Amino acid sequence: MKGDVLVAAAASGGPALVLDRPISFWGGVDARTGRIADVRHPQHGQSVTGTVLFVPATIGSSSASAVLMELVHRDLAPAAIVLHEPDAILLLGLIVAREMGWPIPPAVKLDRRFHARFRGQHVSIDNEGAIDAPVFSSARDA
Amino acid sequence: MPLELSEEERATAAGEHGAGAAMAMRIVAESARLLGAPRLISIASAHIDGALYHGDSGTLFAERLVDGGAKVAVRATLNVGALDLAGGCRVRLEEPQRAMARRMMHAYRAMGCEPTWTCAPYQAGHRPAFGSDVAWGESNAVVFCNSVLGARTNRYGDFLDIACAIAGCAPYTGLHRPRNRRAEVVFDVSHLPAEFLASEIAWPVLGSLFGREIGDGVGVVTGIAAHPGEDALKAFGAAAASAGAVGLFHIAGVTPEAPDVAAAGGGMTPKHTITVTPQMVADAQRRLSTANAPDRIDAVAVGSPHLSLDEVARLEELVAGRRLRVPLYACTGRHVLETIDRDGRRKLLEACGVTIVADTCVVVTPIMAELPSGVLMTNSGKFAHYAPGNTGYDVLYGSLADCVESAVSGRPQFGAATEAVGR
Numbered sequence: 001m002k003g004d005v006l007v008a009a010a011a012s013g014g015p016a017l018v019l020d021r022p023i024s025f026w027g028g029v030d031a032r033t034g035r036i037a038d039v040r041h042p043q044h045g046q047s048v049t050g051t052v053l054f055v056p057a058t059i060g061s062s063s064a065s066a067v068l069m070e071l072v073h074r075d076l077a078p079a080a081i082v083l084h085e086p087d088a089i090l091l092l093g094l095i096v097a098r099e100m101g102w103p104i105p106p107a108v109k110l111d112r113r114f115h116a117r118f119r120g121q122h123v124s125i126d127n128e129g130a131i132d133a134p135v136f137s138s139a140r141d142a
Numbered sequence: 143m144p145l146e147l148s149e150e151e152r153a154t155a156a157g158e159h160g161a162g163a164a165m166a167m168r169i170v171a172e173s174a175r176l177l178g179a180p181r182l183i184s185i186a187s188a189h190i191d192g193a194l195y196h197g198d199s200g201t202l203f204a205e206r207l208v209d210g211g212a213k214v215a216v217r218a219t220l221n222v223g224a225l226d227l228a229g230g231c232r233v234r235l236e237e238p239q240r241a242m243a244r245r246m247m248h249a250y251r252a253m254g255c256e257p258t259w260t261c262a263p264y265q266a267g268h269r270p271a272f273g274s275d276v277a278w279g280e281s282n283a284v285v286f287c288n289s290v291l292g293a294r295t296n297r298y299g300d301f302l303d304i305a306c307a308i309a310g311c312a313p314y315t316g317l318h319r320p321r322n323r324r325a326e327v328v329f330d331v332s333h334l335p336a337e338f339l340a341s342e343i344a345w346p347v348l349g350s351l352f353g354r355e356i357g358d359g360v361g362v363v364t365g366i367a368a369h370p371g372e373d374a375l376k377a378f379g380a381a382a383a384s385a386g387a388v389g390l391f392h393i394a395g396v397t398p399e400a401p402d403v404a405a406a407g408g409g410m411t412p413k414h415t416i417t418v419t420p421q422m423v424a425d426a427q428r429r430l431s432t433a434n435a436p437d438r439i440d441a442v443a444v445g446s447p448h449l450s451l452d453e454v455a456r457l458e459e460l461v462a463g464r465r466l467r468v469p470l471y472a473c474t475g476r477h478v479l480e481t482i483d484r485d486g487r488r489k490l491l492e493a494c495g496v497t498i499v500a501d502t503c504v505v506v507t508p509i510m511a512e513l514p515s516g517v518l519m520t521n522s523g524k525f526a527h528y529a530p531g532n533t534g535y536d537v538l539y540g541s542l543a544d545c546v547e548s549a550v551s552g553r554p555q556f557g558a559a560t561e562a563v564g565r
Binding site for chain 1 (some may be wrong): 165168169172173176177191192196197198199200202206218279281297298300301302417531
């Protein structure tokens with residue numbers, strides 16, 4: 001499946017974490033542990049680290065970028081981020097981290113209607129925004 | 143529409159004016175691309191929220207800019223930091239975080255930012271001209287700047303605020319564009335009792351309701367007979383910007399882009415109207431408290447946004463030399479501290495049990511005692527919104543007069559001295 005590259009980075013992959021609800025990174029993700037800290041979020045307690053994180057929507061805080069950059073700096077970032085729509089404030093965290101010379105995960109745009117089919121899959125993303133998972137290759141084989 | 147940069151902007155991004163300026167310009171340009179802005183515009187000033195410590199990466203970023211020789215190209219004031227440098231309270235931030243927070247504050251000063259350390263820069267002498275484009279951070283400062291001063295800013299977050307200040311420009315999008323500043327909704331308060339509208343809690347409570355109803359849209363308040371005063375508008379905006387994502391409001395007959403309701407709507411009265419009822423106000427007021435009929439309070443916090451000189455004078459008048467039974471944290475900036483220090487008024491307040499918090503505030507950094515099931519009383523819609531999540535205290539909302547009476551007795555007191563309000 002083809003997504004649009006929002007922030008380019010090296011090809012990447014990891015287990016999918018498909019968020020059931022929108023998330024606010026500031027106050028919603030603990031920058032020291034990588035875990036979802038918002039007690040009202042259905043995936044509270046799960047770690048975003050190393051996952052291909054599917055985000056249906058973000059709740060705006062102007063410090064979301066600081067949290068995402070701190071995750072990158074601590075090696076706790078997702079392996080890749082898939083957003084329904086671009087969130088300039090959140091993605092700024094990746095842009096600044098890249099300016100700092102730290103390896104960043106790619107960010108790709110993909111309509112949230114398609115997020116659920118990646119649930120439970122190991123997802124890979126190439127540097128042109130193609131998103132792949134075993135569920136698709138078995139479909140191709142069939 | 144793809145982003146077009148001028149020749150000079152491209153040269154800056156390529157490093158013509160040093161590595162720091164280049165990094166700042168690239169950050170502004172990348173943000174503009176993500177926001178879909180067609181070009182960058184010059185800005186007249188900035189207010190920087192990015193000097194509040196959230197982790198080491200922010201400190202390293204600021205120091206990288208300093209190492210690259212970056213300097214702000216426009217006037218840039220600083221929002222609160224994580225440490226109280228001028229006031230009288232101890233922040234419980236331990237090493238090594240404390241040292242990193244201090245390094246961060248130092249780096250922003252080294253780039254030429256003014257050490258205002260306040261969330262009310264507009265009361266500390268930083269008031270951009272009507273119609274000018276600026277890049278401001280801190281939600282209450284943004285909404286005041288847009289609404290009360292009529293300058294134009296989006297809600298600039300960490301990194302982008304300082305990058306714009308260094309580059310001297312910002313993405314042309316959002317509230318910089320006149321057509322996005324028009325009111326889409328009327329928020330009619332004319333059905334509320336005059337007595338309520340004249341009360342001290344009217345503006346923060348209405349702001350909280352406005353924020354929840356309007357979200358990130360633009361609304362115009364109608365039914366206000368006279369200018370309620372700058373501190374009332376400050377409280378309204380702060381509450382609106384914490385309950386919702388409000389960046390701009392209009393008040394017909396009061397704020398500069400709203401001589402009347404049609405002008406606020408860009409030449410026509412908005413089609414949609416929210417008629418505010420006493421019931422809606424009562425609900426909004428109730429929602430500001432999370433404590434359920436407590437029989438005691440553990441602390442009082444006022445000054446979000448930072449107290450003005452007028453608000454400090456009102457606090458002094460209400461305390462009236464009495465000894466407080468629970469700590470009262472009064473958060474303000476050094477622009478106010480200077481005056482009350484000089485006049486000896488700070489010492490008098492401290493002798494009564496008031497803790498003056500300067501350069502920071504009680505919800506952004508650990509100042510208040512760690513107290514599971516503690517109860518904090520406040521008159522600020524913004525403190526009421528953030529205190530439960532950030533401090534662990536439950537909140538009880540009341541007027542400043544109620545807050546002071548409760549601090550004197552240590553028990554929640556309501557209905558105090560309301561006749562003294564609205565003079």
